[in-house]
Amino acid sequence: MQLTAAAVTPPAEHAARRPAGAADAAAADAGVRHTREMDKIATNILIIGFAVVLLCSAVHSGETPGEIVSRYCSLDSAGARLSSASYDAISPLVTWDIEGGWDCLDVVAGFRVERAQLDSDSSASVLVSYDLLGFMGGSSWHPIGADSVQGHPERVSFHLLYDARLGWRIDDPMIRPHVSLAATVSHIERLLSMDPKRSVTDPELAEALARLRSLQHEPGAE
Numbered sequence: 001m002q003l004t005a006a007a008v009t010p011p012a013e014h015a016a017r018r019p020a021g022a023a024d025a026a027a028a029d030a031g032v033r034h035t036r037e038m039d040k041i042a043t044n045i046l047i048i049g050f051a052v053v054l055l056c057s058a059v060h061s062g063e064t065p066g067e068i069v070s071r072y073c074s075l076d077s078a079g080a081r082l083s084s085a086s087y088d089a090i091s092p093l094v095t096w097d098i099e100g101g102w103d104c105l106d107v108v109a110g111f112r113v114e115r116a117q118l119d120s121d122s123s124a125s126v127l128v129s130y131d132l133l134g135f136m137g138g139s140s141w142h143p144i145g146a147d148s149v150q151g152h153p154e155r156v157s158f159h160l161l162y163d164a165r166l167g168w169r170i171d172d173p174m175i176r177p178h179v180s181l182a183a184t185v186s187h188i189e190r191l192l193s194m195d196p197k198r199s200v201t202d203p204e205l206a207e208a209l210a211r212l213r214s215l216q217h218e219p220g221a222e
Contacts, residue, residue, distance in 0.1 A: 066113050069160070073128060076177055076179065077111065106154075106178045107179060109181065111178065114127045114128065126157070130178055133152075139205035140204050156173070184212060188205060
């Protein structure tokens, strides 16, 4: 912005007292100060805009605690926690960095998010009910009662923490994988296909697969 002569020229009665070129120097000095102020404003705007972009890109699309837990349970049910290749989908939903390799998992017929509540501005609790069929311990299948697709209730209360940059994330508990019947069968089939001899060397796993496959054909199976 160019200042006019009227903006920097002193009153007429004082004009003669200024040395030659003083008006031009004053105008130049004012222009420099103005440019610096504009640069500061532009820099602040850029910093604020960059911070807003980071915040918006990091938050889980404004998901509520209940929605975060529901997504976590859906991914878990599909077997996302059984392989490092699929674990990237879980990472943004939890506070812990990594899970160890699981040698056991719970097999579930389904789950329901029963209740979600805010405990404070930065913490929340979400209650989930699972229909538990049994669990795989190593290579062995351990049903709850007789082999059946009628699940037994199990309730888990998840505790979530809020981060201004990352949104809501599950902080605890880190339960063992709760995997659907179909995903469990696929997981065991994949293990056996990676080592064809394992059906012979690990008869317990082959038997577990046969029993779980039979459950899939029962009325009411997923």
